[in-house]
Each structure stands twice: as C-alpha cells, then as structure tokens.
Amino acid sequence: MVVGGLIAWRVGLRPELVAFLYLGVVGTALGFVDVALKRLPDPLTLSSYPIGVALLGAAAPFVEDGGGRFVAALVGLAALWALFAVQWFCFPNALGFGDVKLSGVLGLYLGWFGTDAWVLGVFSMFLLGGLYSIGLLVLRRAGRKETIPFGPFMLLGALVGVVAYA
Numbered sequence: 001m002v003v004g005g006l007i008a009w010r011v012g013l014r015p016e017l018v019a020f021l022y023l024g025v026v027g028t029a030l031g032f033v034d035v036a037l038k039r040l041p042d043p044l045t046l047s048s049y050p051i052g053v054a055l056l057g058a059a060a061p062f063v064e065d066g067g068g069r070f071v072a073a074l075v076g077l078a079a080l081w082a083l084f085a086v087q088w089f090c091f092p093n094a095l096g097f098g099d100v101k102l103s104g105v106l107g108l109y110l111g112w113f114g115t116d117a118w119v120l121g122v123f124s125m126f127l128l129g130g131l132y133s134i135g136l137l138v139l140r141r142a143g144r145k146e147t148i149p150f151g152p153f154m155l156l157g158a159l160v161g162v163v164a165y166a
Contacts, residue, residue: 013053016056098151
C-alpha cells in the first residue's frame with residue numbers, strides 16, 4: 001500500500017500509472033518472497049514482461065513522446081537484462097538467475113523515464129545491496145561467502161529511479 005501510494009503520488013493521474021501500479025504490486029510480492037525463500041518465482045517475473053510491455057505500450061499513444069519513451073523502455077529492458085546476464089555468466093555464485101530475469105522487467109520501467117532514471121535506479125540497486133551487505137559483515141551477522149536475496153534491493157533501487165524521475 002505504501003509503495004502504491006508513493007508511485008501514484010509521483011506518477012500522477014497519467015496513462016502509465018496503471019503499469020507502474022502493477023509493478024508496485026508485483027514488486028512488493030516478489031520482495032517478500034525473495035526475503036523468505038531466496039527465490040524470485042518465474043510466474044511473477046516472466047509474466048511481468050508481456051504485461052509491462054502491453055501496459056506501457058497501451059499508454060504510449062496518450063503520453064507526450066510516448067513512442068520515444070516506449071523505445072527507451074525496450075532499450076532499458078535489454079540493457080539491464082544484458083548487464084545482469086553478463087554478471088551471472090561471469091560470477092554465477094554471486095547472482096541468481098532469478099535476479100537476471102527480474103532485471104529486464106525493472107529495466108523496462110526505468111527506461112520509460114529515460115537514461116537518468118535508468119542509471120540512478122541501477123546505481124541504487126547496487127548501492128543499497130552493498131550497504132546492507134557491509135552492515136551484515138560489520139555486525140558479524142554474515143560472513144563473506146554468505147548470500148543475500150538481492151531482489152528486494154533491485155526493487156528498491158528501481159523505486160528510487162521511478163520516484164526521482166516520474
């Protein structure tokens with residue numbers, strides 16, 4: 001409810017609001033599941049690709065420069081998915097493939113608001129996850145080989161990008 005309110009406040013009553021509220025609902029569910037199970041379930045992540053593309057595509061004709069925003073969203077999807085896929089390929093123990101699957105969805109939504117939102121969102125993902133990991137190490141609640149669910153930090157980072165540039 002808090003996430004939805006924050007998104008509605010920043011995006012406003014614009015055609016793309018439905019798409020971003022969808023992301024807020026699914027993202028909240030994914031965050032809780034990832035914390036509890038250290039998994040990002042395919043039915044939620046993979047279905048978010050066609051749903052996100054359809055919702056943003058439907059909004060595009062009614063938004064100023066909607067065609068350009070939609071293309072930027074698709075580029076954002078591909079770029080963030082590729083960034084995470086390369087990381088997973090190079091360091092498969094450092095990142096789960098569920099994170100790779102989620103990354104494209106978040107890249108889609110961040111791309112809608114442009115390069116600055118995309119960069120801020122991606123930077124925030126790694127900053128928040130890194131700060132949390134450092135905190136665990138400093139407090140001796142985890143060791144260097146410990147894994148954390150990264151999905152919630154990806155989702156929070158994307159929320160930062162959306163809230164800052166909506």
